[in-house]
Amino acid sequence: MDTPSREIFWSIHYGWVVYLLAGAATLILIVAVLRRLRLWLAGRKDDTFTDIRRNTREFVRIAIVDGLAHKRILSDPYPGIMHALLFWGALLLLLASVADGISHYLIEFLRGNTYLAFSFLADLGGVMMLVGVGMAVYRRYVKKPDRLDSIASDSITLGLIFVVLVTGFLLEGARMIAAEAPAAWARWSFLGYGFSRAFAGSSMIGWYQGLWWFHAVLVAVTIGYVALAFPRLIHIFVAPLAVLLRAGGKRGALETIELQEVERPGFATISDFHFRDLVALDACMECGRCQEACPACSAEKPLNPRKVIQDIRARMVKEDMLLARDGMSTVGQDLVALHVGEEEIWECTTCGACRNICPVYVEHVDMLVGLRRSLVEHGQVFGSLARSLEGMCLLGNPWSEPQSQRSDWMYNLDVKLPEEAKASSLLYWVGCSGCYDPKGEEIARSMVNILNTADIDYFVLGFDEVCCGDPARRAGDEGLFQHLARKNIDTLHKYGVICVLTHCPHCYNTFRNEYPDLGGSFRVVHHTEFILQLILDGRLEVRDLKQRVAFHDPCYLGRWNGIVDQPREILNKISGLSLIEPPHNRERTFCCGGGGGQMWIEGAPGKRVNRVRFEEFSSTGIQIIVTACPFCKIMLDDASSTAGAGGSEIRVRDIAEII
Amino acid sequence: MRIAVCVRETLYPGVPYEVNTETGVAEQKEPCPVYWLPTHDRCALEEAVRIREALGNSEVIAFTVAPTRASDSLYRCLAMGADRVVHVVDEEPDTSTSRVVAMILGEVLKKVCCDLVLCGDCSFDAGACQVPQHLAALLDVPQVTRVLDVQMLPGQKRLKVVRKLERGNRETVECSLPAVVAVDSALNEPRYVSLHACYRAVRARGSDYEVDADTARSVGSEHRNLRVARFIPPRPPVKKMVMPDMKASAADRLKFILSGSSAEKMSDLLDGTTDEVVRQLIGILQREGFILTQKS
Numbered sequence: 001m002d003t004p005s006r007e008i009f010w011s012i013h014y015g016w017v018v019y020l021l022a023g024a025a026t027l028i029l030i031v032a033v034l035r036r037l038r039l040w041l042a043g044r045k046d047d048t049f050t051d052i053r054r055n056t057r058e059f060v061r062i063a064i065v066d067g068l069a070h071k072r073i074l075s076d077p078y079p080g081i082m083h084a085l086l087f088w089g090a091l092l093l094l095l096a097s098v099a100d101g102i103s104h105y106l107i108e109f110l111r112g113n114t115y116l117a118f119s120f121l122a123d124l125g126g127v128m129m130l131v132g133v134g135m136a137v138y139r140r141y142v143k144k145p146d147r148l149d150s151i152a153s154d155s156i157t158l159g160l161i162f163v164v165l166v167t168g169f170l171l172e173g174a175r176m177i178a179a180e181a182p183a184a185w186a187r188w189s190f191l192g193y194g195f196s197r198a199f200a201g202s203s204m205i206g207w208y209q210g211l212w213w214f215h216a217v218l219v220a221v222t223i224g225y226v227a228l229a230f231p232r233l234i235h236i237f238v239a240p241l242a243v244l245l246r247a248g249g250k251r252g253a254l255e256t257i258e259l260q261e262v263e264r265p266g267f268a269t270i271s272d273f274h275f276r277d278l279v280a281l282d283a284c285m286e287c288g289r290c291q292e293a294c295p296a297c298s299a300e301k302p303l304n305p306r307k308v309i310q311d312i313r314a315r316m317v318k319e320d321m322l323l324a325r326d327g328m329s330t331v332g333q334d335l336v337a338l339h340v341g342e343e344e345i346w347e348c349t350t351c352g353a354c355r356n357i358c359p360v361y362v363e364h365v366d367m368l369v370g371l372r373r374s375l376v377e378h379g380q381v382f383g384s385l386a387r388s389l390e391g392m393c394l395l396g397n398p399w400s401e402p403q404s405q406r407s408d409w410m411y412n413l414d415v416k417l418p419e420e421a422k423a424s425s426l427l428y429w430v431g432c433s434g435c436y437d438p439k440g441e442e443i444a445r446s447m448v449n450i451l452n453t454a455d456i457d458y459f460v461l462g463f464d465e466v467c468c469g470d471p472a473r474r475a476g477d478e479g480l481f482q483h484l485a486r487k488n489i490d491t492l493h494k495y496g497v498i499c500v501l502t503h504c505p506h507c508y509n510t511f512r513n514e515y516p517d518l519g520g521s522f523r524v525v526h527h528t529e530f531i532l533q534l535i536l537d538g539r540l541e542v543r544d545l546k547q548r549v550a551f552h553d554p555c556y557l558g559r560w561n562g563i564v565d566q567p568r569e570i571l572n573k574i575s576g577l578s579l580i581e582p583p584h585n586r587e588r589t590f591c592c593g594g595g596g597g598q599m600w601i602e603g604a605p606g607k608r609v610n611r612v613r614f615e616e617f618s619s620t621g622i623q624i625i626v627t628a629c630p631f632c633k634i635m636l637d638d639a640s641s642t643a644g645a646g647g648s649e650i651r652v653r654d655i656a657e658i659i
Numbered sequence: 660m661r662i663a664v665c666v667r668e669t670l671y672p673g674v675p676y677e678v679n680t681e682t683g684v685a686e687q688k689e690p691c692p693v694y695w696l697p698t699h700d701r702c703a704l705e706e707a708v709r710i711r712e713a714l715g716n717s718e719v720i721a722f723t724v725a726p727t728r729a730s731d732s733l734y735r736c737l738a739m740g741a742d743r744v745v746h747v748v749d750e751e752p753d754t755s756t757s758r759v760v761a762m763i764l765g766e767v768l769k770k771v772c773c774d775l776v777l778c779g780d781c782s783f784d785a786g787a788c789q790v791p792q793h794l795a796a797l798l799d800v801p802q803v804t805r806v807l808d809v810q811m812l813p814g815q816k817r818l819k820v821v822r823k824l825e826r827g828n829r830e831t832v833e834c835s836l837p838a839v840v841a842v843d844s845a846l847n848e849p850r851y852v853s854l855h856a857c858y859r860a861v862r863a864r865g866s867d868y869e870v871d872a873d874t875a876r877s878v879g880s881e882h883r884n885l886r887v888a889r890f891i892p893p894r895p896p897v898k899k900m901v902m903p904d905m906k907a908s909a910a911d912r913l914k915f916i917l918s919g920s921s922a923e924k925m926s927d928l929l930d931g932t933t934d935e936v937v938r939q940l941i942g943i944l945q946r947e948g949f950i951l952t953q954k955s
Binding site: 259263265376377378379380381383386389390391393394395400401402403404405463477478479480483605607608 | 671674739852853855856
């Protein structure tokens with residue numbers, strides 16, 4: 001024994017039994033996953049497989065960035081590091097086992113220094129996992145954050161992993177003593193060596209053999225447990241699949257339903273969900289990041305995205321059990337939405353904070369809107385929202401204001417209407433908020449002033465404009481959305497519009513991401529991009545503003561469409577202005593509470609989301625909140641004017657108003 | 660059990676309109692007139708659908724006496740849950756009085772034999788509140804108006820309803836069936852009908868849509884004598900102007916007038932559960948003298 005190495009199955013009789021054990025455990029696991037697969041396949045599979053082929057490249061990118069490098073997971077430090085230790089540790093151990101197998105059965109390469117490196121890395125992996133388990137136990141049972149629900153299977157899983165790891169090291173130590181391995185190279189397996197020092201002097205061969213079998217059986221038991229109980233640990237297998245199915249999905253666009261073909265749109269039963277949604281339900285291991293990011297949840301409202309996903313999952317599992325017992329599906333019995341809770345479903349602002357932070361790429365917003373669609377089809381719409389939708393249906397805007405007053409905001413302003421600007425292909429899309437809400441009108445008027453000052457060739461539709469349909473779609477009335485969208489697309493084609501400029505991120509998102517599905521492909525520009533370009537081209541001069549200012553990222557601009565730098569660049573061009581970042585900024589912004597039809601939902605329980613956000617701002621000691629969305633402006637201004645008696649000194653402005 | 664619901668679409672009230680002083684007909688300034696099913700009528704239909712859902716083995720039929728353009732509203736009725744709709748085409752609605760409408764409806768309803776007739780108790784445009792009464796008289800059945808709650812009594816041949824009286828008083832009455840029940844808009848919250856559901860009704864339920872082209876022409880023509888002699892538009896409401904504070908600077912006063920705002924608004928946001936908010940609201944109203952504290 002001159003060169004460092006290790007003999008597999010050293011002094012173990014009937015070692016091949018371990019392969020039987022492992023095989024049996026793996027078989028159980030495969031059967032369990034296949035059984036689950038049958039349940040997932042109850043969902044709709046349209047496009048799944050073409051999507052997989054198309055998205056492979058994106059999946060590989062995510063697998064490297066978010067899988068191996070843990071980018072998204074590490075964004076939350078403590079649980080991120082905990083998971084990274086467990087993941088990388090397990091990965092090292094897995095690689096060690098594979099190397100061991102290759103060395104034993106194929107090419108013997110684990111000799112000499114290679115072996116020393118191997119044993120060091122394997123021990124390092126084990127130690128990392130042990131530390132990870134320790135961190136997990138401390139967090140789950142000592143710190144007990146709100147977002148974690150601890151159930152029995154968590155303790156069992158952690159316990160099994162812990163015992164497997166510890167017996168592994170003890171076994172290593174016992175082997176070293178029993179085999180009288182020279183200390184010079186046993187030291188490389190540092191933890192095992194440590195144990196061997198602790199028990200040095202006694203004959204450990206019996207212990208070694210006992211521990212060996214105990215360890216091997218326990219590993220098989222762990223795999224069997226994961227297969228049979230489907231604890232959170234199953235995400236090892238399901239999460240990559242869920243991510244593969246999600247990768248490359250369109251950002252900011254909800255699913256377009258072919259209404260001619262679908263009898264009842266929406267997720268009424270489990271079989272209405274997509275295959276990928278059902279897989280994602282099982283991939284969710286309730287880390288609770290969505291719960292922490294959710295504005296409704298932070299405002300103590302009943303909605304909790306984690307609970308929503310788990311409720312749907314519980315429904316799915318129940319359906320599976322009924323399927324197994326009765327041999328027939330109970331599909332079509334009752335709405336999944338009622339299982340989740342109507343109140344929860346109508347609380348969502350569709351801000352996307354949850355789906356943006358989810359480490360396994362669950363699309364909470366898609367599912368919630370799908371549930372809303374099923375509720376709408378059954379006539380169950382939150383009271384005040386129903387009136388807004390009706391207004392959109394009858395009059396073309398959610399404010400229920402007459403179409404004949406759509407151009408009132410232009411009063412006393414030099415606005416170019418289609419008749420006057422035949423040659424222009426640039427449309428300034430004002431949107432309902434710019435036409436009907438006083439706070440929105442101010443933005444539209446500032447915008448027109450900017451366009452006129454910079455001498456831009458543009459035009460405004462005036463009476464021909466109707467709502468872009470965003471509130472209808474997010475509220476679940478897909479038919480109304482498509483009706484409005486088609487109307488707008490026809491109008492825009494009639495006037496030969498190529499480029500659409502808008503100051504509303506909701507309109508922007510709808511035009512850019514959702515209209516192409518309905519045959520309306522236009523170049524869409526948000527006014528922050530446009531103003532920045534004007535400034536860079538020297539066509540627009542900015543005023544001075546000696547104020548402390550914070551920028552509030554609108555969800556549909558920053559998070560859904562990734563426009564976060566342009567508004568900041570504009571603000572940095574203003575001399576005298578000092579820009580202060582609130583705690584939630586850029587892609588991790590906190591919703592104003594106005595999206596997803598929430599603008600028209602009154603009297604919901606809990607705190608008001610706009611107030612929560614406003615308090616965050618007022619604690620930073622700023623004078624002006626600048627935003628780039630009429631909805632955010634309205635919501636935050638409301639919060640400002642009702643903060644305490646007589647309102648707050650903090651003013652809320654759109655970026656177009658301070659240039 | 661067969662339930663008839665009488666509905667009629669009217670101009671949507673949220674849109675500015677002008678009344679033609681010659682003919683007395685309201686005209687909207689919109690690109691095209693906006694019609695809707697008024698809340699009262701939808702409440703009546705909703706109640707009928709709920710009764711059917713509770714009893715089972717029932718049929719809900721919606722009737723309207725209206726021009727051809729009303730078909731959209733009738734498809735909406737189908738989407739809301741009516742089993743069948745009957746469209747009695749009347750191309751001259753402006754000349755027909757409540758009496759004529761009731762006679763036409765009566766003629767049609769006699770053929771159908773309904774156990775219960777539900778109507779909205781007041782139309783949104785004319786607001787005469789007469790059709791249900793006329794209809795009950797013509798059908799020779801009892802009638803109840805301003806109904807806030809409808810309960811079918813066991814045995815299904817009697818009805819217990821709550822009526823709305825003045826000043827918050829309520830009256831509970833029982834009546835035998837068949838009957839005409841005119842409902843108040845506070846009866847229930849009508850279900851939401853998506854546009855898709857309406858389209859689906861148009862596409863798939865043409866067979867449930869009956870058109871009656873003759874009855875309106877043959878019945879009640881002698882009563883078609885409504886002629887508007889003169890229409891006096893209401894005086895425009897007096898607009899209150901608040902004078903700006905004279906102590907403010909000229910620029911501020913100018914801004915004040917231009918913005919049209921009144922004095923600094925007092926604003927406060929009441930937070931908490933519904934109960935707490937109501938309590939706080941009562942406190943404010945009492946403090947400001949809008950309501951007086953009751954002395955026992």
